[in-house]
Amino acid sequence: xxxxKFMRGEEVVPYLEEQLKNYYFKKKYQRYEPQxxxxxxxxxxxxTIYVAVATAKRCPYCIATIPMIIRLYLLxxxxxxxxxxxxxxxxxxxxxxxxxxxxxxxxxDEAFNEFxxxxxxxxxxxxxxxxxxxxxxxxxxx
Numbered sequence: 132x133x134x135x136k137f138m139r140g141e142e143v144v145p146y147l148e149e150q151l152k153n154y155y156f157k158k159k160y161q162r163y164e165p166q167x168x169x170x171x172x173x174x175x176x177x178x179t180i181y182v183a184v185a186t187a188k189r190c191p192y193c194i195a196t197i198p199m200i201i202r203l204y205l206l207x208x209x210x211x212x213x214x215x216x217x218x219x220x221x222x223x224x225x226x227x228x229x230x231x232x233x234x235x236x237x238x239x240d241e242a243f244n245e246f247x248x249x250x251x252x253x254x255x256x257x258x259x260x261x262x263x264x265x266x267x268x269x270x271x272x273x
Contacts, residue, residue: 132243136225137181140215147201153194160198165206169263172272173207179241180212187219187233196234196254236262 150156184200186193197216204214217225219233227237232251236258240246247269253261266272 132181132183132225132227132237132239132245134243136227137183137213137215137239137243139221139225140183140217143201143204143214143216146216147205150198155194156198159195160202163199163202165199165203166259166263168272169259169266170203170206172266173203173212174209176209176271177211180246181239181241181243182212182214183217183222183227183235183237183239184214185217185219185222185227185233185235185237190219190233192251192255193234196258199258200234200236 147160151160182204184197186197201214201216204212219231222235223231228235228248230250234251234254236249236254238246238248247265249258249261249265263272
């Protein structure tokens with residue numbers, strides 16, 4: 132991933148506005164309340180990071196987890212974080228990862244070195260726990 136590839140992703144707010152037409156997406160977005168300690172840890176994060184979220188149409192796990200990721204991102208409101216949403220076709224085209232399971236969350240540092248990722252399997256099992264584990268491992272969350 133690099134800046135040029137990253138910019139091919141869709142901006143969060145326009146994506147959210149379009150997806151809120153989906154009843155299940157909207158309900159998940161409205162009902163999700165992230166752990167306050169995760170929100171606070173990400174609000175205090177001072178390094179620049181880029182978050183790439185890969186999703187697919189008609190993917191039930193995407194409808195279940197992407198609203199949570201977007202809500203968390205918007206609640207954190209950290210100017211050091213930038214997020215883009217990639218549909219499956221663009222994501223595969225960019226050849227970012229060998230894993231084609233959706234959804235995926237990839238986090239990069241300011242030089243676009245991979246910081247961490249949460250793959251589709253982990254998201255299906257428990258997105259928030261997977262995120263908490265990654266943040267704790269990196270020393271961002273104690």
